[in-house]
Amino acid sequence: MASVSTSKSxxxxxxxxxxxxxxxxxxxxxxxxxxxxxxxxxIGQRGYGVASIDAIAAAAGITAPVLYEHFPSxxxxxxxxxxxxxxxxxxxxxxxIGDRLAASSVADSVDAWFxxxxxxxxxxxxxxxxxxxxxxxxxxxxxxxxxxxxxxxVLTATLEGRRLASTPENLEMTWVVLRGVLxxxxxxxxxxxxxxxxxxxxxxxxxxxx
Amino acid sequence: MASVSTSKSxxxxxxxxxxxxxxxxxxxxxxxxxxxxxxxxxIGQRGYGVASIDAIAAAAGITAPVLYEHFPSxxxxxxxxxxxxxxxxxxxxxxxIGDRLAASSVADSVDAWFxxxxxxxxxxxxxxxxxxxxxxxxxxxxxxxxxxxxxxxVLTATLEGRRLASTPENLEMTWVVLRGVLxxxxxxxxxxxxxxxxxxxxxxxxxxxx
DNA sequence: GAGCTAACCTAGTGCACACTAGGTTAGCCT
DNA sequence: AGGCTAACCTAGTGTGCACTAGGTTAGCTC
Numbered sequence: 330m331a332s333v334s335t336s337k338s339x340x341x342x343x344x345x346x347x348x349x350x351x352x353x354x355x356x357x358x359x360x361x362x363x364x365x366x367x368x369x370x371x372i373g374q375r376g377y378g379v380a381s382i383d384a385i386a387a388a389a390g391i392t393a394p395v396l397y398e399h400f401p402s403x404x405x406x407x408x409x410x411x412x413x414x415x416x417x418x419x420x421x422x423x424x425x426i427g428d429r430l431a432a433s434s435v436a437d438s439v440d441a442w443f444x445x446x447x448x449x450x451x452x453x454x455x456x457x458x459x460x461x462x463x464x465x466x467x468x469x470x471x472x473x474x475x476x477x478x479x480x481x482x483v484l485t486a487t488l489e490g491r492r493l494a495s496t497p498e499n500l501e502m503t504w505v506v507l508r509g510v511l512x513x514x515x516x517x518x519x520x521x522x523x524x525x526x527x528x529x530x531x532x533x534x535x536x537x538x539x
Numbered sequence: 540m541a542s543v544s545t546s547k548s549x550x551x552x553x554x555x556x557x558x559x560x561x562x563x564x565x566x567x568x569x570x571x572x573x574x575x576x577x578x579x580x581x582i583g584q585r586g587y588g589v590a591s592i593d594a595i596a597a598a599a600g601i602t603a604p605v606l607y608e609h610f611p612s613x614x615x616x617x618x619x620x621x622x623x624x625x626x627x628x629x630x631x632x633x634x635x636i637g638d639r640l641a642a643s644s645v646a647d648s649v650d651a652w653f654x655x656x657x658x659x660x661x662x663x664x665x666x667x668x669x670x671x672x673x674x675x676x677x678x679x680x681x682x683x684x685x686x687x688x689x690x691x692x693v694l695t696a697t698l699e700g701r702r703l704a705s706t707p708e709n710l711e712m713t714w715v716v717l718r719g720v721l722x723x724x725x726x727x728x729x730x731x732x733x734x735x736x737x738x739x740x741x742x743x744x745x746x747x748x749x
Numbered sequence: 750g751a752g753c754t755a756a757c758c759t760a761g762t763g764c765a766c767a768c769t770a771g772g773t774t775a776g777c778c779t
Numbered sequence: 780a781g782g783c784t785a786a787c788c789t790a791g792t793g794t795g796c797a798c799t800a801g802g803t804t805a806g807c808t809c
Contacts, residue, residue, distance in 0.1 A: 375672050376673065377671065391757070393798075502724060510719050513715045517712065533716075603769095607768070
């Protein structure tokens with residue numbers, strides 16, 4: 330009795346995973362990329378609080394301890410994922426717009442921006458659904474601040490002299506309106522994908538044209 | 540040793556609360572109202588997931604078991620609070636607007652709407668910060684649907700014949716823009732109270748005038 | 750082919766939270 | 780005054796989560 334195997338044998342475990350691809354070992358960078366992709370999907374769809382580390386690890390094909398060899402904590406993983414996607418969006422704005430806005434470049438940027446949303450719907454949810462206050466909110470605010478400064482700078486240079494942008498507060502409110510329209514449409518669109526990008530962009534541009 | 544009091548005496552407990560008002564017993568409706576007020580504040584400020592039942596009960600001056608004599612569960616409490624505030628906002632729209640929009644009544648409504656936000660900042664956070672998907676999101680969607688239908692109906696009656704509102708999707712996108720502007724400004728404003736209501740309303744009206 | 754590193758695992762720990770069982774007492778009613 | 784109801788409490792239970800200790804093995808290097 331006592332001599333019968335007391336722990337599950339290796340062969341048994343391997344048999345269990347026979348139906349799934351035979352569990353390969355990945356290099357650290359590749360595994361890290363899969364973890365970030367899984368985190369984007371799950372945090373985007375379920376929110377920071379509900380997306381558990383176990384679930385993210387499972388979606389990345391591993392278990393929680395392996396995830397902790399790549400990221401020191403859940404907030405750190407969240408920050409890394411936010412950083413990467415916000416940087417992509419900032420690049421979109423920067424490559425198409427100089428110091429101030431011109432009508433043509435704005436249309437270009439908005440279209441490119443919605444292209445990114447179209448190709449990364451879970452990232453859009455992750456970035457634009459504001460997290461509940463707490464740990465996650467502080468990180469989100471810190472990371473998104475850089476993007477906010479970028480757009481605020483462009484708005485300042487463009488709108489100086491116009492009536493509604495005469496004070497810092499009005500400038501910030503203009504930014505709030507801009508963000509509200511774009512993020513609102515983006516979050517609506519990712520749940521209504523049959524609508525074409527052109528139509529969403531048209532509504533956005535019409536709402537933003539004063 | 541063993542004979543020394545093993546449980547805290549009643550008098551000792553009463554002495555502890557001597558600094559705070561001497562713990563009155565309230566009637567059920569009054570206590571219920573305080574629980575709802577505490578829930579509005581805490582869920583608004585911290586979000587559904589982070590605001591614990593213990594914290595809400597403490598803010599209402601009681602302990603968790605008493606709260607459960609008034610509300611059967613945390614989701615039920617959340618729904619009750621949402622219902623009450625959404626109903627207030629619907630009343631604001633309904634008393635000032637008939638079947639379709641006229642420029643003057645819209646300005647009136649928007650001003651009254653922001654008055655409510657001004658007087659109930661925590662309610663604004665509770666209503667307009669979309670919760671992370673999960674239990675809370677389903678309830679929020681269900682409760683807010685009635686308000687959405689109300690505004691969508693008014694929009695339909697008003698905009699029929701205009702170009703951008705020609706399809707159901709465009710109508711819904713118009714609603715998304717409207718909501719994005721109002722909610723975005725409201726959430727920004729409750730964190731920047733020194734700005735006067737008139738200025739916020741002015742920005743909102745300018746953004747919504749096509 | 751032997752050894753080593755690092756990718757991966759199982760099996761926990763501790764904590765915070767929603768919710769409950771069962772007892773105590775304030776304060777009204779007669 | 781004495782009794783009764785309902786408002787309130789303490790002290791739990793169970794669950795789910797972030798995070799970890801310690802061991803196993805794939806697969807590269809020599």
